[in-house]
Amino acid sequence: MPMAGPSINRERAAPFRGQRRYFHRPTAIRAWRVRLAVLALLVTGGWVAALTIDRDVRQAACTHGELARVHAPWADKCDACHVPHSSTSSAGSGLFDTRDRWRTFRCETCHAGPPHDPKNFAPHYDRMAKPHLVDDAQARDCSSCHHDHQGADFALARVNDSDCTRCHKDLSPLHGSSPNITAFHKDHPDFRVKQSPPMRGLKFNHALHLTTGITEKTNLDNPNAVFKLGQVGPAYREQYRRFAGSENHEAALRLDCAACHEPAGGGYKSVSFDRHCQGCHAQTVSGLQSAAGVTTKPFTIPHGRPNAEQNRWIRSEILRQVEDQKQILRTVPFPPTDRLDSPRVALPSDLSKEADELVKLAGRLLSCQKCHETSEGQIRPTGTPAQWLPGARFDHTAHRAVNCAECHNTWGSTIARGGGSEPLNVPGIDNCRQCHAPARVVKGVPSGGARHDCVECHRYHAVQREPPDDRRLPIESFLRGNRNP
């Protein structure tokens, strides 16, 4: 019987013979895996160990995030702003109290209020002036609204709406009753000036002043109706030359908004008679002549005086001019007397009487009521407040790309001569919401998209206090973020 050869399985197993502990032999990948793991352990362990050596390095590395630039000098000094964990004044020591613990701040080190309220540097409202308002403890915690560690360029004052609406969505517990506001584009009430507009005392027609020639279109062919550059007072002609479009004195004026509304900062200078009205509306009394033949030269009277003072000014000016002409007045002979000396022959008739007559004449020529409303014979105040929106901050500069009439459109284009005051020309909140609302497209027309958060218009801190002198810091302490020397 022939010898049987090795079985197929034995042949297959032959290459592996003597290598049964193959699984103990490391592969290159496994070896590198271990080497790299050890390297990672050493590198990260070394880095962490290096952090523990220096206190400033450690605190800079352990920061929650980069501080805003205004606080950057204290980026490596946690305890400049945070009360240390171990301090007795630190709030909360339990595991879940980390938030309270690290939100126990020392803002008053640099932002100190007065001695009786050092932690409250800039309160939301003056409780002395408004004692009926509740003192909200949360409002005294700076970190309720100002969240740092958001990056160097983060604006600490640009707080979230939620920080405002936390209280303003329902002010009744704090404020008694007030409009509840959750968002500008939803339920913000209209501006106070729209709800109760001030009493206006000025009759000014914007539409008329913005037309060519400052007259109705139908009058443009009438050379006497069109207001020309030459009619502007010589002292003001240069100021208005650009509105004539040429040097020609016969050129008709065409004013625009900037003729009277001059930018200043984020708003406009107040319109003043002397600068913006007098060039065309000079209060000039033309030459007068009394029945006795006394004449006066034209003279300009100052604007803005009370009636009685203004009358006194006119009378004194007329008296001054009449005094120079007393020779033309009729002389009145004195009756003969028994005195031996030669009698006085005559005196001019009563100067005062002539002046009174001319003052009356001047009073008829002056027409304050053309521009001013009167009440009980007195000129009413114009009723133009220094700030139309006292509770907010509106920056005209940021809106200069938009046509003025897009917002100031309540007076329309109707020229109404001799009418009363124009309607209030402050746009309502809906006008603002055209842009200041979430972006959307309605029937192909874009709408909204501009910022509409609370701090876009409002400032929280109504009262900015000065720290008392004894709480002001030396530079060294300031940079150390520590009041103690």
Added chain:
Amino acid sequence: MLVGGNTFARHRIAYVLAAVVVFCVPAAAWYAAARIGWTDWPSGSTSVGLILGIMATAIIAFEMLLWPRKQMRGRRLGRTRIWMYWHIWLGLLSLPLAIGHAGFRFGGPLTTAVLVLFLLVIASGVWGLALQQVLPHRLLHGFMSETIETEVEQVMAHHRREADDVVDAVATGGPADALRAFHMAEVGPYLEHGRASGSVLQSAARAAGLFADLAERAPEATTTVRRLEQLCAARRQYDAQRRIHAWLHNWLMIHLPLSVALCVVLAAHIVTALKYW
């Protein structure tokens, strides 16, 4: 480990990626709500944020236990498959937890290091998981004589000896010398060192041409030539198998060291977080 229970690898990969997305949906919703202003931005120091951080840390600790579990194969510490299952799904779950804890921010240098390492660990893990959906299938069906990776060199040394024997058995003189020279110059080094030898035989097409030419020149040694060709084909196959094997495991060279680094900086983060904010 195969996930998704689907036959096709691309479906299983899609399943893994979909799982990542689904797991991140709550975090994305939270981000959107905070962005719109419906809710506050999450923060690691709030109660919710802290709980998320503790959960993520616990998961990371469990994930790291897989390493000692693999080292202690002899101990009965539960089935590897079960361990792997939870390693994968809890690992994916830790992603939204950690992001929620971080408040969608990197923070300072230490927290940035923690989060970046964590994201890299998760990314490398997902990459490895995706590879594991494809490559084992290719190994199973593409390599009929697949062997254990650490045994390849042993097997090829055996084949090298076999090749030497069959060539020595061929009579000397004439075309047989050419065969012997070809074996010494190309076949032997290739069988021994594979791709590292730089031999032309690593190209199947070129090898087929060379062996056909050799068989034509030495017709009496056709059997030997055919055997050498088979052995070279086996070497090529083992090289390909090693390449795939390397892809199947090389992601661990990133995943594991980064996991170790993550544990170190995470420990530092825990200490400083409780002490410094």
